[in-house]
Amino acid sequence: MTVAGVGVSPGIGHGPVYVLIASVPEPPEGATYTGDADQEKARAHAALEKVASDLEARGIRAGGEAKDVLAAQAMMARDPGLAVGVDALIDQGTAAARAVYESFGTYRDLLTSAGGYLGERAADLDDIRDRTIAVLTGRPMPGVPDVAAEPYVLVARDLAPADTALLSKEVVAAFVTEEGGPTSHTAILARAMGVPAVVAARGATTLTPGVRVLVDGAAGTVTVDPGEREVAEARRRAAARDRAIGAATGPGGTSDGHAVPLLANIGGPGEVKGALEHGAEGVGLYRTEFLFLDRRQPPTGAEQETAYRAVLEAFPRGKVVVRTLDAGADKPLAFLPHQGEEPNPALGERGLRLFRAHPEVMAEQLDALARAAVGLPAELQVMAPMVATVEEATWFTEACRARGLHSAGVMIEIPAAALRARDLAAAVDFFSIGTNDLAQYTFAADRQVGALSALQDAWQPALLDLIAAAVGEHGTPCGVCGEAAADPVLACVLVGLGVATLSMSAPALPAVRAGLAGHTLAQCRAAAADARAQSTAAGARAAARAALPGLDALGL
């Protein structure tokens, strides 16, 4: 049997299925136990202690801030008051699992009514409750195991950044999700980790836990219980492709010497090593929001400065494009609450718009960036996300210049900005096209929704037209940092459209480098023209391939 989806991170993954459990069912009201009360209490205490020590061990493995957060959670599980509450309920005949559920409920109400920082701890408490109930009822633990005897294939409805924070290639053989499109965060994280991934795979969560599957992250297939020969053949093909693309080295460019700097998209200093290993010439998109996610307080200016400096130091001769905080919509931040629920978060107060509502957060970030660059040779460029108008672009660049940040640009990810790039060009030093959001807003298709993944296809001719409009003839340099740049065929088309730099998840760099090195600038231009002459995404892809004869030999 094969489950089909959309391949978003190439490579072959093989291993047993682990289905991510999102929640543990509530133990039935009025549940009782048979047997001895002391034994039931001992079971409850042992379960709480197991959860506490597991959390502590995970914290030690993760280190950093996660260690403190998990240690604090372990302390909650060992709270004597909680145990007293559980015991009292067991004395009244309530089963241990239900007693745990109800005692945690009392604590939860206290925390949420206190509000603020304490209120935000309610989610931690729910996590401990669910874990304890899972132990008591013999159910699988919610959350993702971060150690395993053998790398597993993680199957989920969707994955949040917090689910994957502790994972690595050594633990996960592949990701498979039912939701998500090519630009969803599951896809971006998988590519950043170099782990094969298939999204929009309907029915994947019904796969039997433990069954072995073969995931082809390029073809978008998940084959259940494959034969040994099939696995070996898939691995052989992937290795041959890796060898062919690994032969291209050095700075990015076409075969006739048109330079196209190849840059990395990173989420923090932790990804610098991978970027360098894959030959990144600099950073084209530093998504700073990862420094702010899952925090109850924003990072201090000094903490930000350290993170930015670490990245600038790693690229003494290259450029580093730092994007200011892109919060809101799919990246909500606990300390920057919205005024009420937004009915359409992707169309709401996000990116630069949120910064305008909280100018003190932007001031602190820009000041930290200016300090981080002092005395370093790297070329720091700063850009704002979600800019729609000249007025917004001007507001941002003026704020940068006031702090001595000399290269200030904006992302082009809203159709209005692409259409009037000529006007914005006068206000900024550079552009970077975010094709993920540009596709989302062009096709009115939420990038998190798996069912709409076809509309997230960056080969859609309408998107190619908007990219051409953004590059324009204004002379302001324009790069691409959306996931479209990671497709080696599309990368040639983007260069043919006049895009100056390409930035992508680091593991995608070798294939893009090889694709460009196998073609001339004239071939890239012809591929772009042929693709734009088509009326469908499939037609555009086929036309571009036909104009790029070097792809087959590279296995691309």
Ligand SMILES: C=C(OP(=O)(O)O)C(=O)O
């Ligand atoms: C690069 C982009 O930004 P993000 O994926 O972080 O929204 C984009 O929208 O293309």
Ligand SMILES: [Mg+2]
């Ligand atoms: Mg974006």
